[in-house]
Amino acid sequence: MKQEKTIQYCILFSVFVLGSCAPARYVRPLGKGKTEVTATFGGPLINYSGNTIPVPLLGFAAGHGFTDDLTGFAGLHATSLAFGVLQVDAGVVKRLRKPDKWIPGVSISPVVNMMLDKWEGKFSLFPQADANAYWNYGKKKHFCYLGLSNWFDLHKTGADDEPQRTHWLPVLQAGNTLVGKKWEYTLEVKYIAANYSNQSIVVSYVSPGSNGALGLYIGVTRKF
Amino acid sequence: MIFVSCSVCSCLRLDNNLFNNTKLTAYLLDANTAPQEIALDSSYTISPALEHIIQLKSNDNGNMATIYGVYIGDMALIATDTVIMYFHGTKDNLDYYWNRAKLLANVGGKNRYGVFIIDYRGYGMSQGNPTESGMHADANAAIAWLQNNGLAGNRLVVYGFSLGTAAATYYTAHPQTLIPSKLILEAPFASAAEMVNEAAVLAFPASYFTNLKVDNSQQIKSVQQPFLWMHGDADDFISISQGQIVYNNYKGIYGEAHKIPGATHTNVPYTWGFDNYKTALEHFIVN
Numbered sequence: 112m113k114q115e116k117t118i119q120y121c122i123l124f125s126v127f128v129l130g131s132c133a134p135a136r137y138v139r140p141l142g143k144g145k146t147e148v149t150a151t152f153g154g155p156l157i158n159y160s161g162n163t164i165p166v167p168l169l170g171f172a173a174g175h176g177f178t179d180d181l182t183g184f185a186g187l188h189a190t191s192l193a194f195g196v197l198q199v200d201a202g203v204v205k206r207l208r209k210p211d212k213w214i215p216g217v218s219i220s221p222v223v224n225m226m227l228d229k230w231e232g233k234f235s236l237f238p239q240a241d242a243n244a245y246w247n248y249g250k251k252k253h254f255c256y257l258g259l260s261n262w263f264d265l266h267k268t269g270a271d272d273e274p275q276r277t278h279w280l281p282v283l284q285a286g287n288t289l290v291g292k293k294w295e296y297t298l299e300v301k302y303i304a305a306n307y308s309n310q311s312i313v314v315s316y317v318s319p320g321s322n323g324a325l326g327l328y329i330g331v332t333r334k335f
Numbered sequence: 336m337i338f339v340s341c342s343v344c345s346c347l348r349l350d351n352n353l354f355n356n357t358k359l360t361a362y363l364l365d366a367n368t369a370p371q372e373i374a375l376d377s378s379y380t381i382s383p384a385l386e387h388i389i390q391l392k393s394n395d396n397g398n399m400a401t402i403y404g405v406y407i408g409d410m411a412l413i414a415t416d417t418v419i420m421y422f423h424g425t426k427d428n429l430d431y432y433w434n435r436a437k438l439l440a441n442v443g444g445k446n447r448y449g450v451f452i453i454d455y456r457g458y459g460m461s462q463g464n465p466t467e468s469g470m471h472a473d474a475n476a477a478i479a480w481l482q483n484n485g486l487a488g489n490r491l492v493v494y495g496f497s498l499g500t501a502a503a504t505y506y507t508a509h510p511q512t513l514i515p516s517k518l519i520l521e522a523p524f525a526s527a528a529e530m531v532n533e534a535a536v537l538a539f540p541a542s543y544f545t546n547l548k549v550d551n552s553q554q555i556k557s558v559q560q561p562f563l564w565m566h567g568d569a570d571d572f573i574s575i576s577q578g579q580i581v582y583n584n585y586k587g588i589y590g591e592a593h594k595i596p597g598a599t600h601t602n603v604p605y606t607w608g609f610d611n612y613k614t615a616l617e618h619f620i621v622n
Contacts, residue, residue, distance in 0.1 A: 230542040230546060233543070235540065269528075269538040270528035270531065271525050275538050280537060
């Protein structure tokens, strides 16, 4: 039975490749004129050969501060390329309020995820909307954050012209970024697809319950 | 370097995951003590004299392979018998599905119908590696073998389970030799695209993950013969909704649907009850 499920859950696994490749791009704006480049690594946690490891997904992103409150960014998912799928994302992060001691800063981030495959030239677009609360700490203004990322599927129909049943995929995220003069280091945990069951799955996802999967990501950022 | 490697490779596909084959150097059949798809008691025993291991040649666009199968019945009577051509699922090889073949050999009474089960290339003792086109070529070769042994299309019933529904439906829609008289599908998937959509939750195109073109939901539109569909409503591998898509797309002369309450992907006959299962098949075949 486990073998027969392989195809189904390899696909589900691949969804995580395409849908959860990276940590939150930018939780707080960079500041006017600032530019950063980030490499990210990690993914959903799985039990593999007795060990718990994150799926090794690789991505890159760059961001630039247009104003103190608005940063634009774009990203490329290297792992998707291995599937012959060019997957990019582009968006902005807009600060709604600055953090003040225990009162978090708040940002929102509309994003567009776009994919194009080399096999049949099929293009897909999935809007995304994130909201994050973040707290600065320390002299260097390290920050930690908590947020919700939402993928939306606007297709009316899916395969075989059947009605598309799912239009919202939520991801809870929490992370911490250590800020240096030239480098930043991020560690983030996600709870992916908490509204979907992970029972009877041949790939053993780590999750707090019977739904979704936890993800672990690291990011290394170079500031310019 | 990783970036360049990913870009240059861009070759990950899930196609091979459709086939969970296990190769063999010999078939055990009744001597198989490993767990099988279903368990049968001794009342389903078939006389060894009626179990024939068959070799045949299959040509997949120049890619030749020797395919193995087992014919259950009197081979001298293929010219007059009704034969059930059984295309098995994705797992292991025909040893795993041997009891399913014996169950079919007891439909309508012991050895009422001949039963022919093959291993697709890459499965069991069959040469080669499994591919979608190879599976279809092997299905053609199996039915051609039946034709060469005297079977006529009006006595051919094609039965597919799970992966085998692709071979069964495709052959029935595009018969190369014999034109089947009837089609039976147990737990069919709708298409590679539907499998991706269902498992992926979001409407990702199938081409992002696979180059497979298996599409029962479209192929069934070309089937006019009587069609029986059975599916467990608790199927947690291929949901019954996929089978419903296939059934809804059938526009032939007679359709019969059996949705088995509580049955999962692999235990439709058991959950339904072997007697109910056999009676339904017998009724469908003779009427």
